[in-house]
Amino acid sequence: MNAINRREFLKTTGALVISIALPSSIESALSQTATGKPSVAAGKPPLLPDELDSWIAILPNGNATAYFGKMDMGQGVDVAVQQIVAEELDLAFERVNVIMGDTALTCNQGGASGSTGLQMGGMALRNAAAEARRVLVERASQQLGVAADQLRVDNGVVMSASQRVTYGDLIGGQYFHHKLEWNKQYGNPLKVQGKATPKKPSEYKVVGKPFPQAIITEKVMGRQNFITDITVPGMVHARVVRPLNAGCSVVSVDESSIKHIATARVVREQNFLAVVADKEWDAVRAAEALKVEWSPQCDPFPTMATLHDHIRKSSITKKETAVNRGNVDEAFKTAAKMIEAEYEWPLQSHASMGPACAIADMNSDNPRVWTGSQKPHYGRSGCARITGIPLEKMRSTWVPGPGSYGRNEAGDCATDAALISKAIGKPVRVQYMRHDATAWDPKGPAGVFRGRAALDAAGNVAAYDFFAKGFTRQDVATTEADPKDTLAGQFTKYAPKGTLIFQTPAEAYTFENKRCGWETIPAMLERGSPLRTGHFRDPLGPETHFASESFIDEVAAAANADPVAFRLKYLTRERDVAVIKAAAEKARWKAGERGSRGKGALMRGRGFAYTERNGTVVALVAEVEVERKTGRVWAKKFWCAHDCGQIINPGTILTVIEGNIVQATSRTLLEEVKFDKNQVLSVDWATYPILELSDAPESIEIALINRPEMAPQGAGEPSHRTVPAAIANAIFDATGIRMRKVPITPQRMREALLRA
Amino acid sequence: MAEKFSFVVDGKSVAVEADSAMPLLYALRSELGLNNPKFGCGKAQCGACTVQVAGVPMRSCVTPVSLIQGKRVTTLAGLGTADKPHPLQQAYIDEGVPQCGYCLSGWLMTASAFLKNNPKPSDAQIRQAMTGVKCRCGTHMAIMRAIKRAAQTMNA
Numbered sequence: 015m016n017a018i019n020r021r022e023f024l025k026t027t028g029a030l031v032i033s034i035a036l037p038s039s040i041e042s043a044l045s046q047t048a049t050g051k052p053s054v055a056a057g058k059p060p061l062l063p064d065e066l067d068s069w070i071a072i073l074p075n076g077n078a079t080a081y082f083g084k085m086d087m088g089q090g091v092d093v094a095v096q097q098i099v100a101e102e103l104d105l106a107f108e109r110v111n112v113i114m115g116d117t118a119l120t121c122n123q124g125g126a127s128g129s130t131g132l133q134m135g136g137m138a139l140r141n142a143a144a145e146a147r148r149v150l151v152e153r154a155s156q157q158l159g160v161a162a163d164q165l166r167v168d169n170g171v172v173m174s175a176s177q178r179v180t181y182g183d184l185i186g187g188q189y190f191h192h193k194l195e196w197n198k199q200y201g202n203p204l205k206v207q208g209k210a211t212p213k214k215p216s217e218y219k220v221v222g223k224p225f226p227q228a229i230i231t232e233k234v235m236g237r238q239n240f241i242t243d244i245t246v247p248g249m250v251h252a253r254v255v256r257p258l259n260a261g262c263s264v265v266s267v268d269e270s271s272i273k274h275i276a277t278a279r280v281v282r283e284q285n286f287l288a289v290v291a292d293k294e295w296d297a298v299r300a301a302e303a304l305k306v307e308w309s310p311q312c313d314p315f316p317t318m319a320t321l322h323d324h325i326r327k328s329s330i331t332k333k334e335t336a337v338n339r340g341n342v343d344e345a346f347k348t349a350a351k352m353i354e355a356e357y358e359w360p361l362q363s364h365a366s367m368g369p370a371c372a373i374a375d376m377n378s379d380n381p382r383v384w385t386g387s388q389k390p391h392y393g394r395s396g397c398a399r400i401t402g403i404p405l406e407k408m409r410s411t412w413v414p415g416p417g418s419y420g421r422n423e424a425g426d427c428a429t430d431a432a433l434i435s436k437a438i439g440k441p442v443r444v445q446y447m448r449h450d451a452t453a454w455d456p457k458g459p460a461g462v463f464r465g466r467a468a469l470d471a472a473g474n475v476a477a478y479d480f481f482a483k484g485f486t487r488q489d490v491a492t493t494e495a496d497p498k499d500t501l502a503g504q505f506t507k508y509a510p511k512g513t514l515i516f517q518t519p520a521e522a523y524t525f526e527n528k529r530c531g532w533e534t535i536p537a538m539l540e541r542g543s544p545l546r547t548g549h550f551r552d553p554l555g556p557e558t559h560f561a562s563e564s565f566i567d568e569v570a571a572a573a574n575a576d577p578v579a580f581r582l583k584y585l586t587r588e589r590d591v592a593v594i595k596a597a598a599e600k601a602r603w604k605a606g607e608r609g610s611r612g613k614g615a616l617m618r619g620r621g622f623a624y625t626e627r628n629g630t631v632v633a634l635v636a637e638v639e640v641e642r643k644t645g646r647v648w649a650k651k652f653w654c655a656h657d658c659g660q661i662i663n664p665g666t667i668l669t670v671i672e673g674n675i676v677q678a679t680s681r682t683l684l685e686e687v688k689f690d691k692n693q694v695l696s697v698d699w700a701t702y703p704i705l706e707l708s709d710a711p712e713s714i715e716i717a718l719i720n721r722p723e724m725a726p727q728g729a730g731e732p733s734h735r736t737v738p739a740a741i742a743n744a745i746f747d748a749t750g751i752r753m754r755k756v757p758i759t760p761q762r763m764r765e766a767l768l769r770a
Numbered sequence: 771m772a773e774k775f776s777f778v779v780d781g782k783s784v785a786v787e788a789d790s791a792m793p794l795l796y797a798l799r800s801e802l803g804l805n806n807p808k809f810g811c812g813k814a815q816c817g818a819c820t821v822q823v824a825g826v827p828m829r830s831c832v833t834p835v836s837l838i839q840g841k842r843v844t845t846l847a848g849l850g851t852a853d854k855p856h857p858l859q860q861a862y863i864d865e866g867v868p869q870c871g872y873c874l875s876g877w878l879m880t881a882s883a884f885l886k887n888n889p890k891p892s893d894a895q896i897r898q899a900m901t902g903v904k905c906r907c908g909t910h911m912a913i914m915r916a917i918k919r920a921a922q923t924m925n926a
Contacts (some may be wrong), residue, residue: 088869088907226866233871234862235855236806236847240872243805295789295796298812367872367906368810368818416808416818416872417906448811665866669912673869676908699815699904708897710910 058189063121063206064196066149067189069142070099076170076182077109080143083123083204084135085115087388087418089673089730090227090666091131095139097662098132101220102143102212104167105181115390115412122391124202126418127492129552129628129728132662136726138206142194145208149192153184200391215660215722222722224665229414241386241413242371242445249373249441250277251294252434253301255287256454256501259692260315261539262308271305280304281437285542286505288434290442301447313691314539322358325462325484328535332486332514340527345477349468353572357465357561358755359484360686362458364550365702368416369446370424374431376401377439381408383432386415387424392493397432400497400506419551419677423455425494429502449697454501456548457687459485461516463561465568473573475584477527480519480562486534487553488513489546504542512537512547517554519562520626520735523584544694545687555627555735556678560756563623563739568752576605577622577743585624589631589657589719594624596655596717597633609747612770615642621743625736629727630658634675636740640748645764648709649679649741655717656733659724671733672714678737680705686757777838779804780848790836794828795819797835798845806846807875810904817876817903821845827880846875849882858882861920869907876903881917889925893918 059065071079080099086092092112100110113119123135147167154172155162157179165172170181180186194206215221232238257263263285272278277292278300289300316324346352373384374397383397394410397403415424423446431444446454461484468476489512490499497503498510516532538545570580578598585591597603601620609619617640624633637651652675661667684703688695696702742753751766776785779802786801793812798804798821807830810818814829821830822844850856855863858878868874877900884899885891891899896917905913 088871226863230866230868230871231863233868233874234859234878235850235852236845236874238871239805240808242808293796294800295792298796365906367816367870367904368808414870416810417870419906445809448813448815669866669869669909672911673908676910677906678908680908698811698813700813704904704906705908705910707900707903707905707910707913710897710914712893714911 059191061118061121063204064194066142066146066192066194066208068121069139069206070146070190072146072181072185074182074186076180076186077111078103078105080110080112080139081120082112082114082135082139083120083391084131085126085388085412086131087126088414089670090663093225093227093666094132094662095136097220097223097225098136098140099143101218102140103147103170105170107220107225109170117391117394117408117410121204122200123204125391125493126388127202129730129732130202131728131730132726133629133728134202136662138204140212141207144210144212145192145194146190148208148210149190150181150184154179157184221662222664222720224663227666238414241384241415242368244373244384244413245443246373246375246441249443250290250292250438251297252281252288252290252431252442252444253297253447254430254444254450255289255301255304255306256450257308259308259311260544260694261312261542262310265307265309268305272300272303275300275303281434283433283437284506286433286502288430288444290434290438298447311692314543315545315689315691316538317691318689321360321460322462325460325535330533331536333531333533334516335529335531336518337528337530339529340477342477342479342527342529345527346466346468349476350471351469351572353467353469353569355465355565355568355752355754357463357564359461359463359557359560360756361460361545362550362681362685363452363687363696363702364419364422364455365452365704366417366419366422369448369451370415370422370427371443371445372424372427372431373441373443374428374435375441376403376432376435383408383410383428384413385410385424385428386413386418387428387494388418388420389425389493392495393425393428395495396429396497396500400429400500400502401432401436420553421456421490421492421548423451425490425499426501429494429497429500433502452702453694453697454544456490456546458550459487459547459554459557461485461557463558465561465565467565467569469569469573473575475525475569478523478525478529480530480565482516482518482532482558482561483535484516485537485547486512486514486516487547487549488515489537489543490548492549501542510541517558519558521562521624522587522590522626523566524586525584545689551677552627552731552734555731556681556738559623559625559735560682560738560742563625563736564742564752564754567621567739567743567746578603579605581622581624590624590626592719593631593633593655593657596719597635597653600655600715600717601635601653603635609744610749611747612750616640617642617748619744619747619749621740621745621747623736623740623743625732627728627732627735630656630729630732632656632733632736634733634736634740636737636744638741638744638748640745640763642767645760645762645767647683647741647745647758647760647763649683650712652711652714652740654714654733655719656729657719657721658729658732659721659727661718661720662726664718664720667718667729668716670729671716674731674733675714675737676705676710678734679711679741682738682741682756682758684757684759773836775835775839777841777843779843780845786835788835790834792835794821794830794833794835794838798830804845804847808872810872815904816873817880818873820876820879822879822883825883825886827883844879846878849878856882857923858885858916858920861916861923865912865916865919867909867912867916869909873903873905877905877913885917885921885924889921891921
């Protein structure tokens with residue numbers, strides 16, 4: 015059957031959705047129904063974290079299924095989980111299947127979140143798999159009449175000197191009915207543990223090897239269905255209609271403006287507005303054609319040019335001094351030399367490759383939503399609450415989406431779909447248009463960062479003060495569990511309530527007198543704002559460390575110290591020192607070697623940065639070329655040293671780090687959400703450009719520091735935050751100019767060169 | 771006013787009834803259930819909807835279906851077969867290029883046509899030719915490796 019026929023076959027039989035959500039051979043082996051509810055006859059215990067059956071299933075053929083309550087956004091976390099489970103079960107890698115992000119099948123482990131896929135999520139699976147192996151060996155011991163410590167396991171076969179029994183023989187197709195210890199937490203902090211002790215790293219056969227991502231073949235051959243490709247019988251298509259001017263409410267809707275489009279109709283709930291039609295193109299056209307009278311403009315935003323002054327002058331909603339060591343103010347009084355600098359970071363958009371899409375069917379006995387969001391378990395709650403459907407009836411299923419790096423607009427799309435489906439009594443597919451994504455996704459917050467440092471007469475750092483002021487990173491929460499955190503909620507009856515939280519630099523400089531803190535300011539528009547903030551890859555990581563590691567570089571320069579030697583002078587933790595030395599070595603960094611420092615038409619320079627993130631340390635050398643005439647900065651080469659503890663898959667981690675570096679290069683050099691007093695003007699790729707292949711680095715060399723004795727730490731984000739300062743510091747080495755405002759566009763660079 | 775348009779997709783004759791202004795993307799996805807071309811921007815700015823029409827990469831999100839009458843369209847699913855992937859597909863698999871993978875039609879349908887006309891491209895030519903195709907996950911380094919690997923395979 016060729017691809018077309020296969021698709022058509024699946025579509026006409028209505029099996030497409032099922033085939034994605036529930037690989038049928040596995041699930042039917044476990045007697046689960048198509049709705050995902052465990053069959054009573056089969057006796058699956060309730061889906062609770064303290065049941066081993068919630069994590070691991072052994073099929074009749076002895077293969078295993080692992081149920082992972084986070085999911086992979088394309089970086090290969092599922093492959094690493096597959097390795098971990100195969101390792102602990104002593105099964106071949108290929109004999110483990112990982113099911114992710116379905117509320118009917120997986121426990122809520124917090125979704126994709128903060129690079130915790132392995133650091134937290136993977137550890138539950140490691141413990142569960144180790145316990146499953148222990149239970150299986152115990153059963154084999156009873157069956158064979160051989161002491162458990164006389165048995166070994168090879169690829170799912172339990173063996174004594176003379177006897178053997180397979181996992182499939184022992185339990186295949188049946189449930190364990192075995193309890194685990196559970197810390198009674200859901201989400202990222204969820205922990206489970208059995209009596210078994212996981213393997214020692216010296217025993218590893220599967221962990222630590224570069225297994226490929228099988229899904230890549232499916233994607234490349236055009237066989238992978240994305241969230242945008244899901245269909246359900248009877249489904250209609252919807253597009254949302256957001257206010258042109260932020261903060262405006264609906265006065266009236268002229269439904270006759272779309273009556274020329276067959277089947278098109280309006281769905282309105284207070285200020286939430288959408289159009290639906292039987293065919294997708296008709297929904298697209300209707301959204302464009304619909305005439306709406308909105309309330310008058312209310313100028314909720316400052317002009318873009320004054321954004322950072324607005325931040326400086328704004329009232330403070332919360333203040334926190336996270337680090338306060340020694341007496342900074344006293345030390346400043348006796349300084350031989352003071353260094354001060356301010357840095358600015360703009361609002362940025364997730365600008366995912368495709369706008370979000372979600373499908374909801376809220377009217378059947380088994381209401382369901384399919385979402386590409388990182389938080390299907392929380393989305394289930396949001397959809398249930400906004401429609402008044404009891405939570406326990408709802409099922410939410412994650413399907414790979416068009417790229418996700420945090421709380422993007424996918425978190426809004428599912429509740430939109432739920433609201434519309436409930437309103438029209440039909441299953442509905444909502445896909446956003448480009449402007450609904452770039453202009454209306456939650457934004458990475460803008461901020462102003464101020465560094466002050468005192469040097470004594472010998473050039474030592476006598477005091478260090480780093481302070482940030484900006485928009486909170488969570489106008490909307492990290493999850494869409496509460497409708498107040500979604501646009502559908504905010505456009506209807508739910509008043510928003512953000513969390514006031516910012517960040518201080520994550521580093522370990524041992525300055526004797528040291529103070530780091532932050533202040534947040536009020537949102538510019540409280541309700542339904544296209545400039546509301548939310549988590550965007552490594553929330554506040556690139557922002558904060560652009561400033562802090564640029565400032566460290568400025569202090570090093572003021573002390574006439576080499577940037578690498580200066581950092582090493584103030585760092586004592588072994589892993590920090592090792593990662594810095596590894597990056598310097600990889601780049602053949604030579605103390606005292608200088609870049610062009612402002613001379614020539616094409617200027618070259620190198621910069622250094624080091625950062626930490628929740629247990630992962632990264633050091634990075636960037637080499638740039640700056641073209642005087644055009645102001646173009648080419649981040650040409652990177653040398654990265656990366657220590658995330660135990661490495662599960664040394665293959666996928668390299669492409670994850672490359673992606674982090676390239677995306678952060680894009681954010682540093684190009685990305686800035688444009689707006690005027692009423693509208694976001696960044697609505698597409700022309701108005702929100704990202705890094706093209708022509709501007710991609712020439713090379714990225716990576717030194718992985720493996721620490722098998724440690725638990726695995728995160729790798730999905732930590733190298734992201736190291737990039738902006740490494741580039742800015744390299745620009746200084748090339749031009750002699752400190753670029754303290756991101757993005758460092760050709761225009762800004764050219765202007766700075768002309769001023770110099 | 772719906773009209774009937776006939777063309778060939780991935781070797782198979784098809785016909786759709788649609789408004790002549792409807793973009794090819796919706797004919798492929800909605801009418802024919804061919805999901806590989808993706809909606810990314812609707813403005814020919816990103817490449818996610820790219821198909822080849824008579825071997826030439828086109829952004830199906832802005833190409834009216836009426837222009838395709840009688841033409842030969844190739845989507846990502848028709849670029850290679852399970853048994854014999856296109857050398858570029860094989861290179862993408864070998865290099866483990868995609869992360870989210872939503873951009874793949876843009877890169878694979880553009881680069882495969884480029885390599886056909888430029889069998890021995892320089893790095894600079896690849897960078898130039900592929901500008902305008904977006905990847906948000908930042909897989910640019912792996913994309914370069916894969917296109918170069920495919921060029922080598924195709925010249926071998």
